[in-house]
Amino acid sequence: MDQLSAMRVFRQVVDAGGFSRAGEALDMSHSVVSRQVRWLEETLGAQLLNRTTRRFALTEVGLAYYRRCVQILDQVEDATLMVQHHQNHPSGLLRINAPMVFGTMEVGKWLPDFMRRYPELRIDLVCNDRFVDLIAEEFDVGLRITRTLPDSTLMARRLSVSDMVLVAAPSYLERHGTPSVPADLVRHNYLAYSLALQTTELSFTDPAGALLSVAVRGNLQANTGIVVCDAVRAGMGITASASFVVHEDLRRGDLVKLLPGYQLQSRDLYALYPQNRHMSPKVRAFIDFVSDYYAQFRWHC
Structure with missing residues (x-):
């Protein structure tokens, strides 16, 4: 048997004033209630209740144990309520x-x-x-x-998922022209995010589904994409950027999407x-x- 469960039964017997009333409150039979209290006494090695055919009385040690049971069971209930509140209200x-x-x-x-x-x-x-x-x-x-x-x-x-898109500012394209195929990028200033897997090469999927790579180089690399994209917005060069960074620039026309028929590998x-x-x-x-x-x-x- 579970000692904590037996303690709850013992407390209910005392609170209800009898085994039958305790059984009704706990939805247990009289015999089950009695067996739980008897098991508890045997486990503790002490008699908690003096029983007669009509009534019972707490022994001296039974009264002391009952008071401790009340404290322990109330603390268990408080701990349970605390966890339930925490589960329902992240904190x-x-x-x-x-x-x-x-x-x-x-x-x-x-x-x-x-x-x-x-x-x-x-x-x-x-x-x-x-x-x-x-x-x-x-x-x-x-x-x-x-x-x-x-x-x-x-x-x-x-x-x-965030698509990767090749972008440049209209002012840059006016000065240097717009690439029409990936191979044209070798003649352009590519601004790189230095923590990317590749900073000197871009890999595309062409309209037919074939893979191709092209070498790129430029006069700026930075370990923060914010600086790279700011430089691109200022007309300093071309970069490959995650769509979440530049989609508003593209919508406003501050940046232009390049090589729309060629796909860079997306990011998740x-x-x-x-x-x-x-x-x-x-x-x-x-x-x-x-x-x-x-x-x-x-x-x-």
């Missing part, structure tokens, strides 16, 4: 890691709504473009824009989080929220 500190460009240009669009929905949460958002070990640096969740995920013990939820947006047997309510709430937000495709180019 505490949620640490989020995101790439610099994505954190700067995207997260701020929806983070206030998330925080209004879960006011008991505190957010620590850290944006950077270096490799981050989520577990070692104690992040709850990471957002990643990537072509492929490395082998990892982390769990991953795919949220959306993932939420990564440590693998736990029970996902914490705050992480679940966050992942469900961003999944719903990006269920609608937002970066049309």
Whole structure:
């Protein structure tokens, strides 16, 4: 038998003033109630109740045990209610890691709504473009824009896809001309994000589905995509950018999409989080929220 369950039965017997009334309250038979109390006495090695055919009385040790049972069972109930509240109302500190460009240009669009929905949460958002070990640096969740995920013990939820597009400012194209095929890029100034997998070569899928690569070079590379895209907007050169970064520039005409018949490999947006047997309510709430937000495709180019 379970000692905690037997303690609950014993308490109910005392509170109800009898075995039959306790059984009615607990939806148990008189014999089951009696057997639970007897097992408890045998486990403790002490008599808790003096019984007669019509009534019972607590022994001295039974009274002391009853009082401790009340304290323990009330604390167990309080702990249960606390966990249930925590499950239904995510709270505490949620640490989020995101790439610099994505954190700067995207997260701020929806983070206030998330925080209004879960006011008991505190957010620590850290944006950077270096490799981050989520577990070692104690992040709850990471957002990643990537072509492929490395082998990892982390769990991953795919949220959306971001096309890669080749772009330049109209002012640059007026001075240097518009490339019509990938091979034309060798004559253009290519501005590179230095943490990309390839900074000196671009791989395309042509209209027939064939793969082709072209070497690129230029006078600027930076480890933040923000600087690269600012330079492109200023007419300094051409770059390949994720659509979430430039889709508004393309819509306004501040940038022009190049080589529309040729496709660069897209990037996927993932939420990564440590693998736990029970996902914490705050992480679940966050992942469900961003999944719903990006269920609608937002970066049309």
